[in-house]
Amino acid sequence: MKTTACKQLLCACAATLLALPGAQAQSNVTISGTVDIGLYRDSHTRVTNVGPISRSYLTFSGTEDLGNGMTALFVLTTRFEPDTGTLENTNKPFFHGESTVGLKGSFGTIKLGRRLDAVNNLDWQFDPWYNFDRIASPAWDTWHYNFPSDPRGNGTSAAPSADYGRLNNGIFYDSPTFNGFAVHFSGSPEKVDGDKNRALGTALTYNGGNFSALGAHSKNSAGHTDNLIGAKVSFSPVTVMAVYNVSKTDTSKAKAFTAGVEYSLGATTLKGGYGQVDVDGVKQVKIVSGGAFYSLSKRTTVYGEIAHRKRPDDAFNTYGVGISHSF
Numbered sequence: 001m002k003t004t005a006c007k008q009l010l011c012a013c014a015a016t017l018l019a020l021p022g023a024q025a026q027s028n029v030t031i032s033g034t035v036d037i038g039l040y041r042d043s044h045t046r047v048t049n050v051g052p053i054s055r056s057y058l059t060f061s062g063t064e065d066l067g068n069g070m071t072a073l074f075v076l077t078t079r080f081e082p083d084t085g086t087l088e089n090t091n092k093p094f095f096h097g098e099s100t101v102g103l104k105g106s107f108g109t110i111k112l113g114r115r116l117d118a119v120n121n122l123d124w125q126f127d128p129w130y131n132f133d134r135i136a137s138p139a140w141d142t143w144h145y146n147f148p149s150d151p152r153g154n155g156t157s158a159a160p161s162a163d164y165g166r167l168n169n170g171i172f173y174d175s176p177t178f179n180g181f182a183v184h185f186s187g188s189p190e191k192v193d194g195d196k197n198r199a200l201g202t203a204l205t206y207n208g209g210n211f212s213a214l215g216a217h218s219k220n221s222a223g224h225t226d227n228l229i230g231a232k233v234s235f236s237p238v239t240v241m242a243v244y245n246v247s248k249t250d251t252s253k254a255k256a257f258t259a260g261v262e263y264s265l266g267a268t269t270l271k272g273g274y275g276q277v278d279v280d281g282v283k284q285v286k287i288v289s290g291g292a293f294y295s296l297s298k299r300t301t302v303y304g305e306i307a308h309r310k311r312p313d314d315a316f317n318t319y320g321v322g323i324s325h326s327f
Contacts, residue, residue, distance in 0.1 A: 027064035027072075031327075033057050037082045038303075038322020042134050051083040053305075053322045054133045057097050063104075074101040075111075091161055092154045100172065108175040115172050117149045118186040118201035119216040119228055120165040126214065126230035126241045128260040128271040129291070135320045136289035136305040138258040138275025139243070145254035145277050145284070147226035147247035149218065150199065152192075167199055180208035186218070196223035210234040224249045237264040254279045267295045271305075286310040300325045 036054040059077040066072055077097030079088040088096060095114070102111030115121065124130040129137035144164055153163025173185040187200040201218030214230045225248050232241035238261065245256040258275035271293065276286040291305030306319040 027062060029060065029062040032059045032061065034324060034326045035082050036322060036324040038320050040135055040318070040320025040322070042318050042320075043316065051081060053135055053320045054129075054324060055088070056080055056082045059097070066103075069105050071104045072102075073104055073109075073111075075099070075115075089154075092163075096154075096166075098166075102172075106176065108173060111172040113170065114153075114166055114168050115170060115186070116165050117167045117170070117199070117218055118172075118184045118203040119218045119226055120144070120149060121172075121186070122184065122203055122205060122214050122216065123228055123230060123243065125212065126232050126243045126260075127258065128241070128262050128273055133305070135318050136271070136273060136291050136307045138260065138273040138287050138289060141285045141287050141309065142256040142258055142275040142277040143228070143243065143245050144226055145245075145247050145256060145279060146249050146252055147218070147220065147224050148222075149201075149220055149226075151220060151222045167201075170199070177207070180206050182207075184216075188221075191221065195221040197221060210236075222249075238262070239264075252280055254284075269293045269295075273307075282312065284311065299327060 034056055036052045036056050037050070038053045040049050040053050042049060057077055057079045059075065061075045062073065064072040075098045076095050078094055079096050080086065081088055087094065098115045100111040100113035100115050102109060123143065124132065127137055127139040129139070131137055131139035131143065134140060148162030148164050150163045150167045152160035153166055153168050155161040167186055167188060169188045169190045171187055171189070175183045182205050184203040184205065185201065188198055191198050197219065199219065199221050201216065203214060203216035206213045210233055212232045214228065216228045218226045226245070228243060228245045230241065230243040232239060240261050242259045243257070247254045254277055256275065256277040258273065260271065260273040263270040271291045273289045274287070277284050287307055287309050289305065289307035291303060293301050293303040295301050301324045303324070304321040306317065308317050309315065
C-alpha cells in the first residue's frame, strides 16, 4: 500500500511535467531569512551563551509563470550560527533547511528534493514558539521523541546520521484547499539495504475562521511511526492550542502532550506553554514556559523568555533575551 502511494505521487509528477505549456513568462527570485541572536542559558551546566535562540536561516526562492495557471518554483534554505558565521551544524548538508524544485497549479503543489515531511511541515503552527526556540518551546523537547523523519538524512553516505524533520530524496504534495480542508503527502521512492520500507507521510488540515486543526501520520524507512493531532482556536486577543503526539519504534513508545496560549496587546505578545513526554511509562521531560515579545517594527522583534524543565534525574531553569530581524 505504501509502495502504491509513492508510485501515485511519481505518476502525478510525470503527468504534470507532460502537461507543461511551451511558452515561458516572467520569473522572479527572492532572498529572505531571519537573523536571531541573544544571551541565554539552555541547560544547568552552561550559564551564559551568545547565539541564536530561534533558528537563523537564509532562503533563496523563485517562481516563474508558465502560463495557463501553471507556476514553476524552487526553494533553497541554509541555516547558520550568527554568533560565529558558521553553518548551524557541520554534519548537516549546506542547504539543510530545504532544497526543492517543483510545480504549482490548479492541482496543488508538487515538489521534489529535501524538505520537511508532511507532519513536520505543518505542526509548528500549534506551538506558540513554532517548534523553533531552544529555550521556551514545549514542542522542542517533546514532539517526535522517537521519530527521526529520515534515519540517514544528514552526514555522508559513509557516515549517515538522522534528521528529525526533513526527508531526503523526497516527493512532496500539497493539495488546493476545499472548504477549509487540504491534504498533504510526503514520501521517497528510494530504498536502500537495511530499510524496512519506503518513507511515507500523510496529513489532513482544516483552516476556517478562528479554528485550525491537523491530523497526521508518518512512517520512516526504519519502520518507526509518528502520529499527531493538533488544534488551535482564536478569540481575539487570545489564541489557545494543543497537540497530542505518539511516536513509536519497534521497542519504545513516546506519548507527548503540549498546550500553549498567546495574548496579543498591540505590539506586545505574551506567550505561555506546557509540555510533557512519557517514554515507555516514564516521564522523561516536563516543561513550563513563558515569554514576552515586543515588535519594534514589522521585521524586528525583541523578546525575553524563561522555562522550567524537569527530567528524571534533575530539574533546572532556562532563560534568554534576544532580538530577531526578518528580511
